[in-house]
Amino acid sequence: MIWFTWQISGSGYRCVDGVLYANSATKAQALACLREExxxxICLEFANLDCTPEQVLEFAGRFGLLKDPSDQAESIATWEQEVTSIRAVLSISASGDAEHATTKYAEGWSRQSGVEASYSPNAYKSGLEFRCVPRDFSSWLWLQVGQTLRDRKVGRCKQCNVLFFKGGGKGRRRAQSRSTKQFCTIECKVTFNNSLSKERRQSISPVS
Ligand SMILES: [Zn+2]
Structure with a gap:
């Protein structure tokens, strides 16, 4: 139900003095509703960005600028504000304070340009379909985070500290993402367990 037309510069972006510039006119992609996963x-990757010019350029190269799609330039400070704010919502959710997370979410959403909502003809079935179409990429990120938080929990990886979603979902996906999950990936789980057993071995046989 969340649809969006990504507008991306065909030849990427460059960063000069903390401002991103499109290297060419932006091209609109087809209107799309992404699968949940x-x-x-995308939301998680965004929340985990360090906001170095390199990281922002790489991300913008795939998804475009955050605000007004007709703008050809955008400050990295805008990215820092949205990344920090979405990361705060997810971190607070991960700590279990749902009420505070909701307040922070509402604060972030109030800064967004919002959505257009409509009943539109469905391309594959007859009848109408409800669509929310965010006015910019930043609004899409916030809307998508809100939708995900209704169904899923946020965890913080015990090994690498990144945020991830867990629990909720259906069928196979639910089984793969139990709400008790402690690691973002199998790799992190293995690294963590290996370092634990190494510590144990060292404590059992101290170096003489
Ligand atoms: Zn991890």
């Missing part, structure tokens, strides 16, 4: 992973 894709949408979630």
């Amino acid at each position: 894709f949408a979630e992973s």
